[in-house]
Amino acid sequence: MNDPFEQFDLPVAFEVDRQQLDERFRRLQAELHPDRFVRQGDQARRMAAAVAADVNEAYAILGDDYRRALHLLERTGVAFDPERDTSQNIEFIEAQIEWRERMEEAAAARDSAALEVAGEELEQARVEARAKVADALKDPLDPAPEAKDRVLELRFFDRLLDELKRTRQNLARG
Amino acid sequence: MALLQITEPGAESAPHQRHLAAGIDLGTTHSLVATVRSGEANTLPDEQGRHILPSVVHYAADGVSVGHAAAEHAADDPHNTIASVKRLIGRGAADVARLSGELPFRLKTGESSVPRIETAAGDKTAVEVSADILHTLRQRAEATLGDELEGVVITVPAYFDDAQRQATRDAAQLAGLNVFRLISEPTAAAVAYGLDQRDESTIAVYDLGGGTFDISILQLRRGVFEVLATGGDSALGGDDIDRTIADWLLNQAGMGGENDPQRLRRVLLAARQAKEALTDAESTPVEVVRADGSTWSGELDRETLVGLARPLLDRTMKACQQVLADAGLETDAIDEVVLVGGSTRMPAVREAVEGFFGRVPHAGIDPDRVVAIGAAQQADILAGNKPDTELLLLDVIPLSLGLETMGGLVEFIVPRNTTIPVSRAQEFTTFKDGQTAMSLHVVQGERDVVDANRSLAQFTLSGIPPMVAGAARIRVTFQVDADGLLNVTAREQTQGVEAHIEVKPSYGLTDSEIEQMLRDSASSARDDMEARRLREEQVEADRVLEAIDAALQTDGDRYLEPEERQTIEQARDALRAEREKGDDPDAIEAARKRVEQASEAFVARRMNDSIRRALAGHNVSEYDAGN
Numbered sequence: 001m002n003d004p005f006e007q008f009d010l011p012v013a014f015e016v017d018r019q020q021l022d023e024r025f026r027r028l029q030a031e032l033h034p035d036r037f038v039r040q041g042d043q044a045r046r047m048a049a050a051v052a053a054d055v056n057e058a059y060a061i062l063g064d065d066y067r068r069a070l071h072l073l074e075r076t077g078v079a080f081d082p083e084r085d086t087s088q089n090i091e092f093i094e095a096q097i098e099w100r101e102r103m104e105e106a107a108a109a110r111d112s113a114a115l116e117v118a119g120e121e122l123e124q125a126r127v128e129a130r131a132k133v134a135d136a137l138k139d140p141l142d143p144a145p146e147a148k149d150r151v152l153e154l155r156f157f158d159r160l161l162d163e164l165k166r167t168r169q170n171l172a173r174g
Numbered sequence: 175m176a177l178l179q180i181t182e183p184g185a186e187s188a189p190h191q192r193h194l195a196a197g198i199d200l201g202t203t204h205s206l207v208a209t210v211r212s213g214e215a216n217t218l219p220d221e222q223g224r225h226i227l228p229s230v231v232h233y234a235a236d237g238v239s240v241g242h243a244a245a246e247h248a249a250d251d252p253h254n255t256i257a258s259v260k261r262l263i264g265r266g267a268a269d270v271a272r273l274s275g276e277l278p279f280r281l282k283t284g285e286s287s288v289p290r291i292e293t294a295a296g297d298k299t300a301v302e303v304s305a306d307i308l309h310t311l312r313q314r315a316e317a318t319l320g321d322e323l324e325g326v327v328i329t330v331p332a333y334f335d336d337a338q339r340q341a342t343r344d345a346a347q348l349a350g351l352n353v354f355r356l357i358s359e360p361t362a363a364a365v366a367y368g369l370d371q372r373d374e375s376t377i378a379v380y381d382l383g384g385g386t387f388d389i390s391i392l393q394l395r396r397g398v399f400e401v402l403a404t405g406g407d408s409a410l411g412g413d414d415i416d417r418t419i420a421d422w423l424l425n426q427a428g429m430g431g432e433n434d435p436q437r438l439r440r441v442l443l444a445a446r447q448a449k450e451a452l453t454d455a456e457s458t459p460v461e462v463v464r465a466d467g468s469t470w471s472g473e474l475d476r477e478t479l480v481g482l483a484r485p486l487l488d489r490t491m492k493a494c495q496q497v498l499a500d501a502g503l504e505t506d507a508i509d510e511v512v513l514v515g516g517s518t519r520m521p522a523v524r525e526a527v528e529g530f531f532g533r534v535p536h537a538g539i540d541p542d543r544v545v546a547i548g549a550a551q552q553a554d555i556l557a558g559n560k561p562d563t564e565l566l567l568l569d570v571i572p573l574s575l576g577l578e579t580m581g582g583l584v585e586f587i588v589p590r591n592t593t594i595p596v597s598r599a600q601e602f603t604t605f606k607d608g609q610t611a612m613s614l615h616v617v618q619g620e621r622d623v624v625d626a627n628r629s630l631a632q633f634t635l636s637g638i639p640p641m642v643a644g645a646a647r648i649r650v651t652f653q654v655d656a657d658g659l660l661n662v663t664a665r666e667q668t669q670g671v672e673a674h675i676e677v678k679p680s681y682g683l684t685d686s687e688i689e690q691m692l693r694d695s696a697s698s699a700r701d702d703m704e705a706r707r708l709r710e711e712q713v714e715a716d717r718v719l720e721a722i723d724a725a726l727q728t729d730g731d732r733y734l735e736p737e738e739r740q741t742i743e744q745a746r747d748a749l750r751a752e753r754e755k756g757d758d759p760d761a762i763e764a765a766r767k768r769v770e771q772a773s774e775a776f777v778a779r780r781m782n783d784s785i786r787r788a789l790a791g792h793n794v795s796e797y798d799a800g801n
Contacts, residue, residue: 035656
């Protein structure tokens with residue numbers, strides 16, 4: 001697969017212009033979606049499907065803070081195993097445990113008010129984590145040494161927010 | 175068929191140049207076919223002027239009937255009259271066993287993984303029954319339009335998984351239809367109302383049919399329709415309202431213990447007519463004939479009807495509440511509400527929906543036909559009849575796809591709501607020293623535990639070189655095409671051993687089974703296998719010829735060295751000659767493959783250039799117009 005930044009002709013940077021990204025995605029799909037090739041025979045359709053899948057994947061990477069940051073690190077050769085690596089920052093590991101306990105307690109008590117408050121604080125903490133990632137990746141060609149930990153921390157917040165959303169939906173469902 | 179078809183951008187194509195395409199709503203209780211003519215999408219009636227085709231097939235020893243004729247046998251020959259087959263399509267033996275209590279026909283689950291229905295005309299799979307319905311619609315469309323259809327868009331419920339979509343595609347293939355695309359029913363309804371032209375909105379589609387209720391929440395964002403949540407009740411519909419009214423009539427007439435089936439059917443009919451009359455009238459006279467021949471006559475007014483329907487409507491509202499909770503939304507987040515299904519004609523239903531969502535629902539298009547109409551509009555675009563449109567429906571995968579890992583857990587590879595087509599890969603490793611094979615179990619669903627999800631396929635990658643546990647690197651790639659159909663490939667990275675599977679064996683039919691059916695089916699007996707294969711090859715050859723001529727004309731000089739161009743033109747001329755001769759499908763296929771091979775680099779260059787142009791801010795029509 002080509003580099004997503006190249007594919008979308010966007011500057012290599014952690015911050016992307018969302019509007020520009022969306023606009024280019026729409027234009028690319030309008031040209032390349034296999035629907036455009038339904039009358040041109042199987043070969044063209046298959047090739048279009050492969051290219052469109054690539055474009056979709058690049059869009060997903062560029063559109064997601066964590067995946068984009070991960071890609072920037074990988075592209076400078078930072079070794080990364082997203083399944084096994086965790087942040088080495090002791091303070092963060094402690095904070096992580098606290099967050100988890102807090103969620104689990106509120107969920108067990110079916111306390112939706114507590115979950116809502118935790119959710120708001122979590123969102124705020126994510127904003128801070130994201131700012132730290134942006135800072136560590138200020139020079140995307142030469143990331144700061146702590147960039148990997150920061151990216152893993154951002155992922156923690158994304159995942160916990162996802163879980164929280166599911167928990168709240170389950171509660172609402174009764 | 176014309177070989178050169180380069181329309182001026184924005185120009186209306188002349189009627190004779192139109193590519194024939196149709197939209198098909200393949201429903202549980204009834205089906206419809208629609209097409210765009212003179213710029214307007216409409217459903218097509220049969221010779222008696224009926225638009226709706228009951229999704230019923232009657233298999234007698236001496237012949238097959240479909241639709242109204244078949245439905246007439248429901249009472250006298252229930253075992254051979256197959257209705258509601260959509261509930262079975264793409265389902266495995268276990269699901270079907272669960273459903274079989276509700277269905278009147280005899281099921282054989284035996285040795286094959288695909289359940290079959292016993293009929294007087296032999297054992298039938300749900301795919302074959304659906305194919306018979308599709309074949310009838312195809313004939314209707316082709317008779318109306320006067321020529322063969324180039325392709326169709328078929329709608330499926332938003333919650334249909336890979337196996338159910340694949341089975342629907344198989345049925346279309348069996349009916350001799352070229353499927354441009356499968357789209358979801360709520361998406362088609364939204365398209366019919368032009369909601370896809372907005373930039374961003376959240377849409378609720380309330381679909382109350384004869385026997386099923388579906389509620390879907392769609393989110394449209396930047397041209398992509400995401401299904402946020404779907405819900406409903408597969409055993410709730412307008413038929414239940416009819417039964418409630420019939421019970422009321424029986425009570426009023428003092429016929430509480432009535433059990434003569436013929437009289438009960440008449441009462442049910444009277445109930446339905448009264449319900450329909452109350453769509454416009456405030457009150458309607460009703461009449462019931464008792465066992466002794468005497469007649470009870472009275473009045474049914476709208477208020478009484480609303481009272482009778484209330485418990486059922488409340489159930490649909492509960493489902494709406496549920497689906498909003500699933501989507502994590504409040505009612506005020508819904509921007510548009512669309513009504514689908516004949517039962518939404520009842521004013522009481524409209525009022526209830528309006529009351530619940532707090533906004534007036536879209537109801538200007540006949541709710542029985544709206545899904546087929548949206549599908550027809552999409553088919554018209556895909557057929558190339560609107561060359562100036564940039565409109566594109568981007569779909570997402572409705573349910574997550576993953577693999578079973580240690581301990582019966584699921585590793586998700588493609589999460590739900592990922593825009594398709596998509597290709598995702600993940601690496602796995604061996605668990606034991608010296609392990610030479612790996613079994614891959616593909617599942618679809620949202621639960622972490624394998625058993626709670628739908629099992630799609632199982633296959634084995636063998637020939638892995640023996641290594642210590644954890645040393646092998648097995649890359650598993652999931653490819654999902656624009657219809658949401660899955661292909662899985664597993665490859666051992668160090669030695670390059672590969673195994674792959676098109677996902678259908680556990681619930682769908684294998685290619686050879688489909689081929690067998692094609693041979694067996696009544697439709698192909700009529701138009702002979704060989705002739706059909708020849709016709710298919712001719713159509714594909716025409717498509718390739720047309721595409722290559724157009725490409726050479728617009729871009730040939732730009733991308734091709736003279737000798738490259740010559741090679742392509744020679745292959746093309748050979749294909750055209752073979753096509754004109756037109757008697758040998760194998761020769762046509764071989765010639766077509768040679769054209770495709772010769773032009774591969776050319777196609778790739780054009781595609782790359784499309785990307786460049788798209789990014790440079792020119793669209794194709796501007797670019798072409800300037801040349």
